[in-house]
Amino acid sequence: MEKNYEKVHLVMGVNIHITLNELQELFPSYNFVNIEATKDGVIDTTYIVTNTQTSYILKHFDRDISSKIQTDKELLTLLKDAELNVPEYIDEKKGWYLFSILKGSSPKVIQLYHIQALARFMAKYHAQTTKINSSTDFIDNYPIKEILSYTKKYFYRHYKELENLQNYSLKTDGFIHGDIFKDNTIFDGEKIGVFDFIDGGSGEFAFDIAVALISFNPKNKSLFTNAFLRTYNQTAPKKLTLDELQAKEPSARQLYALLRIERYKNTQRANELLKIC
Template identity: 25%
Template sequence: MAVFTSVTLDDLSSWIKQFPLGKALSIKGIASGIENSNFFITTETGEYVLTIFENLTFEQLPFYLKLMRHLADRGVLVPAPVANIAGELVTALHGKPASIVSKLDGASQMHPEPVHCAAVGAMLALMHLAGKDFPLYQENLRSLNWWHETTPKVLPFLSDELRHLLCAEVHYQDAFDSTPIYRALPRGPVHADLFRNNVMFDGEKLTGFFDFYFAGCDAWIFDVAVTVNDWCIDTATGELDVARVRALLNAYNLVRPFTTEESVAWKPMLRAAALRFWLSRLYDYYQPRDAEMLTPHDPAHFERILRLRESLPVPPLTSDL
């Protein structure tokens, strides 16, 4: 992630004494993304990831960390949050909320084949089912309300054509949000940011999902759409790769069958997923924050994806296996 808050080894050595992890041996900033300050740390007991939260509050964080623990206890491959000696999962570092989680094995698969997409689809379905009885609730903080709040902040920077595209899609999603189909969609905790760089593989073996800090409660099919819009595309054009789409959807459907309502909502949700990330990238591009290492993403990538999802047919949720 972009490093907004600096942490030295001396800082870490003092702070980490409250955790049952032994002496801090090393710390290295992770330079990807733009939301939190992340670091790989090594202690006498192993390797971990330290996150300092730049936007989320002490009150919001228990939802994410307890969700990760809940999922891990039910067989979903996710990092395990580490509690301090007082049993707290979130403590202050440099005046900001911070947490430590276990480090997953493997590496991100940035050039996925259908076999990787199938593994992601199956684990995503397992994650959705495992979260059904999670007792805490928090809405998806980057859904419709946020779109309404953020759109006016980026409109002054856009051409007339892009302003029209953005406002028309928000209006379309408003209308779909009010339909009985949308209200009937199965819901629960979602990852909401399951891109290639948030999943680890060892060869063809999936070793874990991570970075749950955009998670919230939303329609499960929206989570599937976010995932397909990253894992199953030609990154140069945004066009869907049908073989990868089918691998992911078929694997998901075998674990948790899609509903009729989800089939109807599939194309609107692919559009919603594209809109969500186009808008967030527009905001981060035009309203940047100071950071030591900042890697803003190109908004045009999800603009292209949104145009394609609006204009072209998409593979259906289910097909003959």
């Protein structure tokens, strides 16, 4: 019998509500005993579900992105085969997807070894994604012109700061994540795990790294940036210079500032990226 999952609006990572009984009916062989709504996952519904043996991530993609879901599944398989620490696709029923859960926690203070682990991951990730032909450019995931129009109407000062994104584009080096902020990573000691690849697309590796370092190195410490580049360039598919990286930082900051304005309908969190006084 088809279930009509109730649409709810919660200040957490859940837009579509599912009960434990409904979950058990969908995935009877897993013997789930608990379901917990997350406080993250702003765009898509995300739960942690548990049986007596292990926990899983349960996701419902609250958008019409069937082609991106297929690309995501193929990408995760490719990365797992390359021994990168990413979630594993487990199962799917009626629009609900089960993924393995990564072990670890988010560091409160970023240390040099976190930067080096991030660099090793991204070098290996980029080496793998040069093989992927994506029909989606990363920048096309976002309706930039529409968001700029909204920003112009309600936050004109910030619009003037961001209007150069109107026709922004990226070269294609491979499939980039584009959103490796700290909240899309986890650390188990010195081992990094990365998740939420669903909104990736074709783009430049320098931009991918610039986004990551905005989050991992917000004060732009030269020690961290140089350590990242030294580590990354040891195994990266192509070496990256400091000038190339710094050239991408302003647009990376501007894009995510714009997205924060659209998401939160204010400029407070955008200012963190733009450093507007």
